[in-house]
Amino acid sequence: MFNKKTVRDITVKGRRALVRVDFNVPIKDGVVGDDTRIRAALPTLEYLLEHGAALILCSHLGRPKEGPDPKYSLKPVAGHLGKLLGKPVAFAEDCIGPIAEKAARALKPGEVLLLENTRFHPEEEKNNAQMAKQLAALADIYVNDAFGSAHRAHASTEGVAKYLPAVAGFLMEKEIQYLGAAVANPTKPFVAILGGAKISDKIGVIKNLLTKADTILIGGGMANTFFKAQGYPVGDSLVEDEALVTAKEILKMAGTKLRLPVDVAIGDKFEAAADHKVMPTGPIPEGWRILDIGPETVASYARVVKTAKTVVWNGPMGVFEFPEFAKGTFGIARAVAESGAVSIIGGGESVAAIQQSGLAGKITHISTGGGASLEMLEGLTLPGVAALQDR
Numbered sequence: 001m002f003n004k005k006t007v008r009d010i011t012v013k014g015r016r017a018l019v020r021v022d023f024n025v026p027i028k029d030g031v032v033g034d035d036t037r038i039r040a041a042l043p044t045l046e047y048l049l050e051h052g053a054a055l056i057l058c059s060h061l062g063r064p065k066e067g068p069d070p071k072y073s074l075k076p077v078a079g080h081l082g083k084l085l086g087k088p089v090a091f092a093e094d095c096i097g098p099i100a101e102k103a104a105r106a107l108k109p110g111e112v113l114l115l116e117n118t119r120f121h122p123e124e125e126k127n128n129a130q131m132a133k134q135l136a137a138l139a140d141i142y143v144n145d146a147f148g149s150a151h152r153a154h155a156s157t158e159g160v161a162k163y164l165p166a167v168a169g170f171l172m173e174k175e176i177q178y179l180g181a182a183v184a185n186p187t188k189p190f191v192a193i194l195g196g197a198k199i200s201d202k203i204g205v206i207k208n209l210l211t212k213a214d215t216i217l218i219g220g221g222m223a224n225t226f227f228k229a230q231g232y233p234v235g236d237s238l239v240e241d242e243a244l245v246t247a248k249e250i251l252k253m254a255g256t257k258l259r260l261p262v263d264v265a266i267g268d269k270f271e272a273a274a275d276h277k278v279m280p281t282g283p284i285p286e287g288w289r290i291l292d293i294g295p296e297t298v299a300s301y302a303r304v305v306k307t308a309k310t311v312v313w314n315g316p317m318g319v320f321e322f323p324e325f326a327k328g329t330f331g332i333a334r335a336v337a338e339s340g341a342v343s344i345i346g347g348g349e350s351v352a353a354i355q356q357s358g359l360a361g362k363i364t365h366i367s368t369g370g371g372a373s374l375e376m377l378e379g380l381t382l383p384g385v386a387a388l389q390d391r
Helices: 036-050 075-085 098-105 129-136 170-184 200-210 221-229 241-257 295-306 327-337 349-356 370-377
Strands: 016-020 054-058 089-092 112-115 141-144 166-168 190-194 215-218 263-267 276-280 289-293 310-314 342-345
Touching: 016 036, 036 054, 036 075, 036 170, 075 089, 075 112, 089 098, 098 112, 166 170, 170 310, 170 342, 170 370, 190 200, 190 295, 200 215, 200 241, 200 310, 200 370, 215 221, 215 241, 215 295, 221 241, 221 289, 263 295, 289 295, 289 327, 295 327, 310 327, 310 370, 327 342, 327 349, 342 349
Parallel strands: 016 054, 016 141, 054 112, 089 112, 141 166, 190 215, 190 310, 310 342
Antiparallel strands: 263 276, 263 289
16 A cells, blocks of 8 residues: 555665654643654654664744744754653754754764754745755655655655655554555445534545545534535534535535434533533524534444444544533544444544543554645645655
């Protein structure tokens, strides 16, 4: 399924490897919060170190607007990664130019250097050839293990691969294998669960999955837009009015393949302490809003999930940050975890939800990339993957 070269296919001993990682992690007061993405890169980094490479790591962090911004510095990540690897990780205050070049030249096999945020240079997001060449000049080989950024054609994800032998890391390989197989060749019955706020983010995904999946179960804010498209008043619920025509088209195209909630949990305001009640799907009273799927829906969706051999889930079923409106998301998480199917959680908020539910250990594959996993599910080619050498 995966037709790109990986770190196993090249000689790394004595060579400097520029590794694009996804260390876009939450940092508060100089401390790394959730380090899932850092841990996900460890198998590749440890393999390269064990095989005698020197590692130069690059990543973006956040969306700095006007060049360097201390708030988005990767410096705290160097210390955190050092603890995880059990060895010091040097830090360069820039990712290109004299500072980065000097630090890279000084590196010996078995040593690790983390470069400063690639997005401190506006050329990164423009996929500037000059910046890509400067990054490439630091190393002998390029390894892309940043699946979460593979849908971006940036200097550090796509551009640099033109100037160095470019291969995938283990995380990239695993992500493409699971998500690629789910789209190209799923074991049937194949059930897709789609939630989150917007239909517009997932139009391509829904249309592609309608040709692959046996059933698509809809929840989250996007269900409201489908309800309104069917003619139900939805009170104060979140709705994408500009997507109503598309929602009608999808409903027509999908027939019985697409399932909508049969009951919903509503609140009188968008707050954890809102007054709340469960009601069957239908006209929502003025002043109330849909904030979760209801218990009947959880039970009926769980029955569908139980029959599946492959399950892909992207997007929560409700406002799971509020305990009273987390029941739908956690109920579906339980159904997926207990299904015995090959289960794939497609990045983004679904990952936070599955981790909060305490069921992450029962999921076959949890993707580290929100946007990238959506584009894979849409059947698109990711520029960061296309740029790597074929086997």
